[in-house]
Amino acid sequence: MALAPIVLDSDPGLDDALALQYLLGTGLWDLKAYTAVGGNAPVEQAFRNARGLARAFGVDGDVPVHRGADRTISRVDSASDFHGPTGLGEEVLPDSKEPDQDEPAPAALVRLSREYEGELTVVATGPLTNVAAALLLDPGTAHRVRRLVFMGGAAQVPGNCTPLAEFNVWADPDAADIVVSSGIPYTMVGLDATHGWRFTHEDLARLDAAGPGQELTARFVRAYLKAYDANHRQSSCPLHDPLAVGVAADESFVTTGTGTVAVECASELGRGQTVYLPEDKAVRFNYPPHILARTRHTGRVALGTGPRDFSAHFTETLLRRPSL
Numbered sequence: 001m002a003l004a005p006i007v008l009d010s011d012p013g014l015d016d017a018l019a020l021q022y023l024l025g026t027g028l029w030d031l032k033a034y035t036a037v038g039g040n041a042p043v044e045q046a047f048r049n050a051r052g053l054a055r056a057f058g059v060d061g062d063v064p065v066h067r068g069a070d071r072t073i074s075r076v077d078s079a080s081d082f083h084g085p086t087g088l089g090e091e092v093l094p095d096s097k098e099p100d101q102d103e104p105a106p107a108a109l110v111r112l113s114r115e116y117e118g119e120l121t122v123v124a125t126g127p128l129t130n131v132a133a134a135l136l137l138d139p140g141t142a143h144r145v146r147r148l149v150f151m152g153g154a155a156q157v158p159g160n161c162t163p164l165a166e167f168n169v170w171a172d173p174d175a176a177d178i179v180v181s182s183g184i185p186y187t188m189v190g191l192d193a194t195h196g197w198r199f200t201h202e203d204l205a206r207l208d209a210a211g212p213g214q215e216l217t218a219r220f221v222r223a224y225l226k227a228y229d230a231n232h233r234q235s236s237c238p239l240h241d242p243l244a245v246g247v248a249a250d251e252s253f254v255t256t257g258t259g260t261v262a263v264e265c266a267s268e269l270g271r272g273q274t275v276y277l278p279e280d281k282a283v284r285f286n287y288p289p290h291i292l293a294r295t296r297h298t299g300r301v302a303l304g305t306g307p308r309d310f311s312a313h314f315t316e317t318l319l320r321r322p323s324l
């Protein structure tokens with residue numbers, strides 16, 4: 001069976017790195033491009049990290065790595081040191097052996113949506129800057145992509161970088177709002193679900209025991225666990241970005257609702273809040289016209305963990321795909 005075409009748009013980022021390894025380990029996807037976006041690291045650093053990860057995970061030369069948009073749609077700065085000085089903890093990876101791609105990430109997304117019209121899955125695990133820029137370049141992209149699955153947002157739970165907002169949406173709220181109101185078929189995998197599937201020190205022990213090819217991954221996870229311990233006093237870490245990749249293939253890792261997502265872009269306190277209007281409520285409640293106008297577009301929204309155990313599946317899949 002032919003593998004399904006996919007683009008991974010990412011701001012590596014420790015859990016982004018794990019998401020790439022996991023995606024390759026599933027054996028389900030034909031990764032057509034790995035596109036970098038600013039977020040966990042500034043865009044140039046994210047691009048260098050993405051190039052290094054392509055080499056580390058053995059797809060250098062097979063998977064083109066594209067540099068993302070050089071500024072956010074919202075023109076906001078979201079610098080964060082949560083993922084360490086390089087965005088990959090303290091890791092500085094050997095660069096890709098390939099020349100830099102000239103084609104920017106948004107243009108690559110538009111081109112691939114044409115080449116694989118109706119087939120292309122896009123998974124975004126950073127701010128939605130590149131996806132929004134692609135939609136602004138060519139709004140028809142929304143109707144050619146099979147499905148966009150993005151890690152971001154918080155539908156019915158608090159945020160993680162402000163009381164109301166999840167980081168990826170907070171980092172470029174206008175981009176997120178362009179995406180969810182574009183008509184693109186989307187699944188939002190936000191904190192409602194990602195906080196439920198976790199990676200523990202016991203899982204890390206499995207990587208350590210696996211030996212050659214998992215040392216780099218173990219270092220990523222160790223840095224990520226440390227960040228969660230230092231910042232949130234948690235002894236395990238959520239599998240945010242890998243879960244979005246998982247859901248792209250199998251939605252049973254989460255429970256979902258159907259409804260409209262609208263993003264708060266204007267308010268200082270509410271910036272990046274994802275306002276979720278379940279489809280049934282939108283019909284039943286007599287919302288004012290400016291809210292009802294938004295319900296023309298709906299998406300699927302992950303609302304919790306599903307019946308299939310993602311944490312176990314994730315670690316097993318990593319073990320199938322060692323780094324070089």
Ligand SMILES: [Ca+2]
Pocket residue numbers: 010011012013015016039040125126241
């Ligand atoms: Ca990310």
